[in-house]
Amino acid sequence: MDLRSLAEIEDIGDIKKRIIAKSSKLFITQGYNKTTIRRIAEESGLGRGHLYYYFKKKENILLQIYKSFLEKIYKYIIDNHTLGSSTLVSYAVSQYLYTNIIVNSDALFRIYIEASKVDIIRKEYVDILIDLFDEKVKESEYDFSERDIYLSVTIGCAGESELLNRYYEKSIDLTLEEIIKSIITTRLLLLNIDSDSINKIIDETMEIVNKIDIKDIKTIEEISTFFS
Structure with missing residues (x-):
């Protein structure tokens, strides 16, 4: 595996952690039911299509x-x-x-x-x-x-x-x-x-x-x- 592939894997891990962290805060403040995928994507600095690459569903x-x-x-x-x-x-x-x-x-x-x-x-x-x-x-x-x-x-x-x-x-x-x-x-x-x-x-x-x-x-x- 080349250095670029390793960097991409690390980046994926960091993005997933960010999504989880932002989602968790939203679940706490707004409740799970009221938290939308759109809001999670916005808070994570991602487009909805990009978010779906990491998590298919809320x-x-x-x-x-x-x-x-x-x-x-x-x-x-x-x-x-x-x-x-x-x-x-x-x-x-x-x-x-x-x-x-x-x-x-x-x-x-x-x-x-x-x-x-x-x-x-x-x-x-x-x-x-x-x-x-x-x-x-x-x-x-x-x-x-x-x-x-x-x-x-x-x-x-x-x-x-x-x-x-x-x-x-x-x-x-x-x-x-x-x-x-x-x-x-x-x-x-x-x-x-x-x-x-x-x-x-x-x-x-x-x-x-x-x-x-x-x-x-x-x-x-x-x-x-x-x-x-």
């Missing part, structure tokens, strides 16, 4: 943000040696942190609620979670079937969305911790994990997350530097 930008957000959480867990005794504990810790950060950031929670009502985003979000879970499981002692993983993530996401939408609307008599434990339990049950093991996983998860200062993990308000 949904793809949001999905990239979610994916990077989840990867940041996984990296935080690894870097801080809070993996716990198994991959499933790490998975549960990730779910707890992810949900907690979303709910405790007004901007991020609002974006999550808006996005949860868009069919294509729900579907692609499930695919992202399945891919991330597959990647982590390959490094573990577990051997889950594709069917179990699909059911766990798909049904788990549907339950997560319903519970968090009700929590957002203040129409459910559950604490955030109870909701998160319910989400984790559902996903593990659908992986055919027995109840005693699930209780141990949740107990260990709570021991870990109670030692973590959520403020140490960057939130959507810092999105312009979050993906740098």
